[in-house]
Amino acid sequence: MGTRKEHDFIGELEIDDSVYYGVQTFRAVENFKMTGRTLKNYPFFVKAFAQIKKAAALANKEVGVLDAQKADAIAKAADRLINGEFIDQFVVDMMQGGAGTSTNMNVNEVITNIALESMGHKKGEYQYLHPNDHTNLGQSTNDTYPSSIKVATHEKLGHLLEAMEELKKELEKKAKEWKDIIKMGRTELEDAVPTTLGNTFNAFASYIKSDIAKIKAARESMAVLNMGATAIGTGINCHPDYKFVVEKKLKEITGVEFKPAEDFIAATQDTADFVHVSGALKTAAVRLSKIANDIRLMNSGPRCGLGEVNLPKMQPGSSIMPGKVNPVICEVVGEACYEVIGNDVTIMLCSERGEFELNAFEPGIAYALFNSVIVLENAMRTLAQKAIKDLTANPEACKNAVLNSIGIVTAFNPVLGYEKSASMAKEALQTGKSVADICLERGYLPKEEIDKILDPKNMLNPQMKSKK
Template sequence: MYRLENDLLGDLNVPEKAYYGIQTQRAIDNFHISGVRLFQYPEFIKGLAYVKWAAAETNFTLGLLDEKIKNAIVTAAKEVIEGKFDKEFPVDMIQGGAGTSTNMNINEVLANRALEIMGYQKGEYQYCSPNDHVNLSQSTNDAYPTSIKLAAINSNVKLIGHLKLLIASFRKKGEEFKSVLKMGRTQLQDAVPMTLGQEFEAFAANLEEEIERLNQNSALFFEINMGATAIGTGLNAVPGYAKLCAENLAKISGHPFVSAPNLIEATPDTGSYVIYSSALKRMAIKISKICNDLRLLSSGPRCGLNEINLPPMQPGSSIMPGKVNPVIPEVMNQVCYRVIGNDLTVTMAAEAGQLQLNVMEPVLTYAIMESMELLANGMDTLRMKCVDGITANVEHCREMVLHSIGIVTALNPYIGYKNSTKIAKEALESGKSVYNLVLEHNILSKEQLDDILNPENMLAPKG
């Protein structure tokens, strides 16, 4: 069953039960691109609804919107925010038109639901119009980017929650492994001793820095261009609308939104998306590096480093019996590569803005929202299926330290770099231990040597 709707291009059938209308239907027909629909990002849909709610309140306060219609739009927006109509947003995330299809999708859903609330039928737009009422004093060019920003702010809060759990997992392992002596490495070569706990605590500290970066960069989203309408001149809005709409959005969303001081500058500007995406990339690079380390530390088990054991998650080969692969760090690496690629997409989409508008915001939005979702899911997987279950091969780690050449570094302050180098070279060539060579050459007494080369004395600065 269908209802007939009409727009600039003519008539078109829309499913009778659908809350979306003709322009959404055209977008469904036109954009078979990514296969990823708006409803797959509920925070984005909520952002759209919050913006329309704030606009309705503002228009009513300024005497532009009837109270009955305002109340119906606000009620409908609240229902959308509650997730009642997610499936009514089937438009592809990647679309032409600078987001017009997305803006009209929310306009039509709210209009038709408001019509129902007021006792009318879907499509009776003379009583509540997607354009004349829901989109009053707005354009896609201010409503769409503001919705993106609100969605990104809320998604950032959730992302940091996932990040904090991963940090806590690494920190817990740092405490668990604090007495496990091992060899540190630089350039994949033996360096000096450390503990496995220090290594895992460093992972935690490395990621903890990203909380501040993400929050710092997401704060740029608080400046919005509502009231700019098409290009920033505020055509079809009234004086005071921009400031009041920002205040209303801040009040209902709980975030400190402010109106941009120059709406013509703010409308095509996508700088905040670029810098936030760069923070996602930075975090992805760090996580990927940590995953590389986990794969190296667990390599083997007989012919690699074999310092730690990752939880075995699945058989690793269709041909090699007994092989188990580090599949969880591997999948997290791939997540990070995707995020890094998405950052380039954001960069190029931002650069493609022309004159008074950036029409590439849909792919920019998709890239950021996908990166955040991938990182959140990936970090949960890494934490629960890998980090939480890591165990240490304690004796193996200690044996490698005691037989390493690297401990000769501790002799530098006592016998000098030149003598230390000579001992290290002889140890490498002869296969003898550093310990025995120092005694053979009568460089130090056994008591002195035992104290200097006690591995536990080499883990921190010594006075």
């Protein structure tokens, strides 16, 4: 198709005429070769940016600073991006210098050139519609970029919450199914006192329920935008009514109740909202990793481990040991959680580096935050579908562990006292005898009383009687 000439204040470049991006995008592609992951790998971010640009164009038309033909052409071009077209034109690396200017210009240039063609012009004929003067009218990277991150994150958190609800339901099913299966509780990897497999999985479900609430609360901060702040929050080069209209237009486009920040200057330089969301994601990752690892340990065996539950057999586990099956789903979920935890550090450091009126490290925040939401959603769904859904229990193995445990000596404390109970535990460890037999041999209690004390069902509930 040949080439076209485009220029910026640095100079002039030949641009392949088949592409819809322009000179500033081209420079960014040459300058930023960091992750190998470009905007097109995050289509939800491109969609969010296009929604912002459409809202801006329609707001500028309504307040009378952009004529209807140009505004409508921009809005229709943005609609095509919202619908997933032209995604291959978003070629800038997610990790970039310049506070996101290259991303903003990639979007501005693509929308402008799509709009130019719809108006009967050629790509690059910016005298008819300009990426900066029209598509970016009343805007700055410093309000469109963080606002687009928030719009994108708000949507993706919705998907994450759906995945978390799915996992919670699967855990609750197991908790109900296994409510009567007695198992040994453990503290510090040592025998403690009895519980049920149902209790264990109900606790797991409670973790997820708690994290759903935390993420929902953090998500609310993603609906507070600084559109209309322009460069540093003062609204320079922006119509005074624009900031009110653009929020209304964005709500019409997305269906979400986005609202303007109370203090645009503070909102333009402060990225703590992203730290808040990342913190909620990190908490969920920590808990999810614990769930996955506990199940991995309960599954250990099949004959020389705990063997309390059976994970679905997903794939052969060894290239040398026939018949070996590894708990790969629990392991990959743990790895995903570690990435989220690491990303939280990145987000914290990038946020802390904001100086004066702008945080130049927002691209690092966007990259880490998006990756955290994506990988955590995948981890939640993977554990639910490939581990919990078809997980089975070994009731006999659970019961035998309780009956053979020395930890049940704790149940004798209220009757015999700590010293006698500890002495029985010591002898049981040295001789291999059961604590019940030792108690009977020493004549501490009759067999009927011992059997009653060591009934697993009795050990699951408070038994101490009032002395009044």
